Amino acid sequence: MSDLAKCKMRLGLHCRECNRWVEILPQEWLDAGKPDVNYIEQKFKCSGCGRAASKQVRPPSDGLENANAYQGM
Numbered sequence: 001m002s003d004l005a006k007c008k009m010r011l012g013l014h015c016r017e018c019n020r021w022v023e024i025l026p027q028e029w030l031d032a033g034k035p036d037v038n039y040i041e042q043k044f045k046c047s048g049c050g051r052a053a054s055k056q057v058r059p060p061s062d063g064l065e066n067a068n069a070y071q072g073m
């Protein structure tokens with residue numbers, strides 16, 4: 001998790017059952033005193049249905065192009 005925090009990456013968790021997206025901010029995770037888990041090995045459980053959520057590593061939001069990067073055609 002600390003490697004994600006270092007690159008300011010975010011960890012998105014998706015529960016297909018609940019169609020719910022949750023985003024973990026690794027720096028906040030660590031600041032909260034949670035363990036520096038291996039996010040690849042670690043399973044995250046949906047608090048709604050208890051099923052394992054799928055994971056998606058996302059770039060930092062400030063690293064994205066702004067809305068003008070795409071225009072309507």
Ligand SMILES: [Zn+2]
Pocket residue numbers: 015016017018019020046047048049050051
């Ligand atoms: Zn769920």
